[in-house]
Amino acid sequence: MAKLRTRKHKVVLARSAGGDVGITIILTILGIFMFLPMLYTIMQSLKPLDELWMYPPKFYVMSPTFSNFKSLFSLMNESWVPFSRYIFNTIFTSVAGTFGHLFIASLAAYTLAKIKFPGANGMFQLVQLSLMFNATVTSITSFIIFSAFHWLDTYWAIIVPAWASTLGLYLMKQFMDSNVPDTVLESARLDGASELKTYWTIAMPMVKPAWLTLIIYSFQSLWNAGASMYIHSEQLKSFSYAITQITAGGIKRAGASAAATVIMMMVPILVFVVSQSNIIETMGSSGMKD
Amino acid sequence: MSKKTAEKQAVARKDMTMGQWVWKEMKRNKVAYLMVAPYMILFLIFTVFPVILSIIISFTNFNMLEMPDFVFLNNYITLFFDDDIFLIACKNTFIFAAIVGPASYLLSFLVAWFINELPPKIRAVVTLIFYAPSISGQAYLIWQTLFSADSYGWVNATLLELGLIDEEINWFQREEYAMPLCIVVSLWTSLGTAFLSFIAGLQGVDASLYEAGAVDGIKNRWQELYYITLPSMKPQLMFGAVMSITGAFGYGAIVTALCGFPSVNYSAHTIMHHLEDYGGQRYEIGYSSAIAVVLFVIMVGANAIVKKILSKVGT
Numbered sequence: 001m002a003k004l005r006t007r008k009h010k011v012v013l014a015r016s017a018g019g020d021v022g023i024t025i026i027l028t029i030l031g032i033f034m035f036l037p038m039l040y041t042i043m044q045s046l047k048p049l050d051e052l053w054m055y056p057p058k059f060y061v062m063s064p065t066f067s068n069f070k071s072l073f074s075l076m077n078e079s080w081v082p083f084s085r086y087i088f089n090t091i092f093t094s095v096a097g098t099f100g101h102l103f104i105a106s107l108a109a110y111t112l113a114k115i116k117f118p119g120a121n122g123m124f125q126l127v128q129l130s131l132m133f134n135a136t137v138t139s140i141t142s143f144i145i146f147s148a149f150h151w152l153d154t155y156w157a158i159i160v161p162a163w164a165s166t167l168g169l170y171l172m173k174q175f176m177d178s179n180v181p182d183t184v185l186e187s188a189r190l191d192g193a194s195e196l197k198t199y200w201t202i203a204m205p206m207v208k209p210a211w212l213t214l215i216i217y218s219f220q221s222l223w224n225a226g227a228s229m230y231i232h233s234e235q236l237k238s239f240s241y242a243i244t245q246i247t248a249g250g251i252k253r254a255g256a257s258a259a260a261t262v263i264m265m266m267v268p269i270l271v272f273v274v275s276q277s278n279i280i281e282t283m284g285s286s287g288m289k290d
Numbered sequence: 291m292s293k294k295t296a297e298k299q300a301v302a303r304k305d306m307t308m309g310q311w312v313w314k315e316m317k318r319n320k321v322a323y324l325m326v327a328p329y330m331i332l333f334l335i336f337t338v339f340p341v342i343l344s345i346i347i348s349f350t351n352f353n354m355l356e357m358p359d360f361v362f363l364n365n366y367i368t369l370f371f372d373d374d375i376f377l378i379a380c381k382n383t384f385i386f387a388a389i390v391g392p393a394s395y396l397l398s399f400l401v402a403w404f405i406n407e408l409p410p411k412i413r414a415v416v417t418l419i420f421y422a423p424s425i426s427g428q429a430y431l432i433w434q435t436l437f438s439a440d441s442y443g444w445v446n447a448t449l450l451e452l453g454l455i456d457e458e459i460n461w462f463q464r465e466e467y468a469m470p471l472c473i474v475v476s477l478w479t480s481l482g483t484a485f486l487s488f489i490a491g492l493q494g495v496d497a498s499l500y501e502a503g504a505v506d507g508i509k510n511r512w513q514e515l516y517y518i519t520l521p522s523m524k525p526q527l528m529f530g531a532v533m534s535i536t537g538a539f540g541y542g543a544i545v546t547a548l549c550g551f552p553s554v555n556y557s558a559h560t561i562m563h564h565l566e567d568y569g570g571q572r573y574e575i576g577y578s579s580a581i582a583v584v585l586f587v588i589m590v591g592a593n594a595i596v597k598k599i600l601s602k603v604g605t
Contacts, residue, residue, distance in 0.1 A: 019511055027404045027416075030397070034478065035419050040444075041432045056447040108329035117319035118312045123330060130337050131532050132593040134540045136562050137586045138340035140569035140578050141347065144354070145340065164332035167483070195321045224427035226543070229570050240427055244547075247431060254435070265426035269418070272425060276414055283483075283490035287525020288532065 041265070044258035045069070052254050068255035072263075075246060075256055081234045083242065090239035093155055094222040097162030101218045102211060104163050109172035110199045114185055124173065128288070130166045139229065146230050157230040162222055168214040171282055175210040176203060178285040209278035216275055220268045240264065341586060348580035353573050365580035376581070378556045379564040382469065383539070386560060387592065389473055391538035394480035395531060401481065402488035403515070417489060424482035430544055433475045437461040462549045465557040472548060472558050476541040484530035484537075491526030495519055520603070527603075531596050539589050542566070561585050 044052070046064040076083030111117075112124050135142075142161070143152075151157045180203050188198045204211070226240045243264055247257035272279070306314070316323070348365055352358035369376050405416045423429060436444050439460040446458045461467050495518070503518050520527065542562030549558050552567070561581060569578030 015511060023404050027401065030401060031416065031419055034423060034481075037432045037436065037478065038422060038426070038429065040436065041429055044432070044435060053442060055441060056451055057442055057444050059444065104328045104332070108326045111322050111325040115319060115322040115325075117322040118315050120322070120326075123326065126338065127333065129590070130333075132536055133341075133586050133589040134536055136540070136542065136565060137344070137582050137589070138337060140565065140575060140582055141340035141343040142336065143569075144343065144347075144575070145335065147354075160332065161336040164329055164336055166333070166337065169329060169333075195325065199325070220425050224425075226428070244428065247428075257431075258435075261427075261429055261431060265422075265429045268425040268427070269422050272421065273418060276417065279486060280417075280490045280493070283487045283526075284494050286483075286487045286529050287491065287523070288528040289525055 038265075041258060041261055045255070045262045047255065047258075049255060068259040069263075072246070072256040072259045075253070079242070081237075085235055086237060086239045086242040089155075089236060090223060090225075093158045093162075093225075093238070094219050096155070097159045097222045098215055098218040100159065100163040101165055101168055102214050105165070105169040105214060106172050106204065106207075106211070107199060109169050109176055110203050111195075112169075113173045113176040114180065114182070114203065115195065127166050127169055131170060143229065152230055153232050153236065155236065158222070158225065158228060162218060165218060165221070168217060171213055171217075171286055172207070172210050174285045174287070175207055175213075175282050179210075180206050209281040212275050212278040213282040216271055216279060219271065223268060224264075344579040344582045344586070347576055348583045350576045352576040352579075354575055358576065361576070365577050366584075368577070369580055369584065375556055375559065376561075376564055379559050379561045382556075382558060383560040383562070383588070385469070386473060386476075386541070387535070387538040390476050390480060390541065391535050391592075393477055394537065395484060395534040397477065398481050398485035398530060398534065399488050399527075402485055402492055403519070405489070406492040413489075417486075420481045421485060423479045424485075426479075428547065430475050430479055431547060433471070433478075434462065434548055437471065439463065463554050465555050468549050468553055468558045472541070472545045475548065476544055479541075479544070480534070480537060482533065482537065484533040487526045487530050487533070488523075491523035492519065495522045524600075524603070528597060528600055531600055532593055535593050535596055536589060539585070561588070 040059065043059065043061045045068050046061045046066070048063060048065045048067060051058065051062060112120050146152050146157045149156070151160075184202060184206075185198055188202050189195075193201070224240055225238055226244060227237065228241075231237055243257070243260040246253055246260050249257070347358065349360060349362055350358035351361050351364075401416075401420050405413050408416065438444075438446065439458060439462075441447050441450060441458050443458070443461075445461070446455070449455045450458070459467070461471055499518050499522065500514060503514060508514050508517060539562065542560055545553060545558045545560065546563065551563065552559055553563075561584065565578050565581045565585065568574045568581060572578075
């Protein structure tokens with residue numbers, strides 16, 4: 001009963017109706033700002049040609065049609081490199097990069113989080129430091145390194161660096177810190193399980209939300225990867241790059257390019273819809289301690 | 291670590307020097323090194339080593355074909371004293387980062403805070419609406435359609451209809467509009483990882499703290515935010531800051547896509563573009579490495595300063 005009263009007390013005092021109204025108004029305005037461009041993209045993709053070139057332009061589509069998607073597919077068939085090749089490139093690099101990342105990063109995350117050994121802290125600090133700059137900084141010298149490895153113009157230049165992406169290791173390590181109790185691991189070790197076995201059979205099943213988060217982050221960035229300065233051959237380029245080329249075709253292709261954008265953005269959005277609760281759960285332990 | 295081995299170590303440590311003890315620990319944990327090795331080796335090769343290599347090469351003239359020759363600080367001197375476009379790029383980068391970084395941070399937090407008390411299903415939908423632009427690849431190209439240079443562009447058409455302008459504005463090719471528009475579009479895509487982290491952090495604040503706070507005389511949601519919420523989610527605030535700051539330097543691709551490269555009169559030219567120009571197109575590797583080092587120092591410096599400020603909040 002006492003608890004109930006405190007709750008009531010809180011509601012009366014801490015939440016003014018004026019504040020609620022104000023917040024709702026601000027949130028609605030921001031929401032419209034965020035949502036309208038997305039909605040407009042979808043509208044554009046469904047507009048027939050005469051509506052795309054109507055003056056004054058209408059926001060909403062009046063007679064929706066899939067003709068833009070159809071013309072996108074016929075454009076794809078005309079392209080010099082078969083369009084399926086671009087799609088294959090993106091799917092192949094996304095899948096290979098993501099799975100390698102999941103295993104390599106989670107193995108390291110487990111070790112850094114759950115085994116105490118000299119240097120563990122320093123390694124993690126270094127990874128944390130690398131969250132503070134982005135890949136632009138390393139793009140030029142990575143070019144030199146790939147060239148030394150003879151990786152220029154191969155899938156390797158896309159896939160292998162993705163394996164060691166830093167945000168994934170960071171999130172996985174933080175999540176293991178707070179969600180894998182040491183006592184459970186300790187009893188497994190006392191039973192004679194090797195560290196590798198403890199990692200795989202005990203720790204990993206406990207951190208499924210973090211797996212999913214790593215998979216999604218890695219997949220998103222590889223899926224959206226456009227033209228890479230390390231890839232020259234047309235037949236190794238990504239789906240996202242091919243779409244930019246269609247868009248660059250200018251006014252005539254406005255419809256097809258809107259259709260392509262819709263296809264491109266639906267994949268990460270659907271993946272997020274399915275996995276949202278797991279990602280938020282992982283983010284619960286994302287905090288930086290110092 | 292079991293109690294027994296911990297005791298053993300405590301004893302062992304007395305009759306060993308620190309160095310011997312570390313060495314023994316390292317040998318005892320051989321497996322651990324093997325387990326971090328795949329990741330750490332790749333991380334060193336593709337993240338740490340490129341930074342070190344940039345610093346070294348930035349002191350040389352190097353074009354990928356001939357042997358580099360050592361020129362000491364020449365690249366940096368040229369950069370800061372002879373390259374007017376670099377100075378424009380610096381100015382634009384600072385303006386860009388100083389607006390987009392804090393604005394996206396505040397926006398991420400405010401939206402996360404506003405939606406925190408919504409029912410879970412509605413919260414999930416609102417989260418999706420705000421988060422979607424950041425994961426939608428090149429969906430930002432729609433802004434080019436909205437702000438298209440001709441009268442078929444929705445913004446131009448609307449302004450013409452309302453009689454606010456007499457002729458179409460070529461938005462992304464006008465010096466005075468290019469940069470502000472790019473900032474708006476970048477903000478549109480900026481509710482990313484920090485935003486999700488804040489949502490999770492707010493959900494994780496112990497509800498009993500709020501109840502105790504109400505009893506202790508917290509009068510409104512602002513006091514609740516200041517005295518209870520913010521101090522309880524400081525680690526997330528820190529992580530979000532790093533994500534927002536690093537992100538604020540990562541919008542070069544949006545500028546290139548919307549304004550072209552280079553942007554009209556370099557009005558939206560940033561250090562990222564300058565780097566791409568000299569490294570990716572002119573193959574002046576030494577010079578572009580110097581640009582990369584400057585960018586590195588700016589980014590890590592901005593992060594360090596903000597982390598320092600944040601660590602003082604609420605203490």
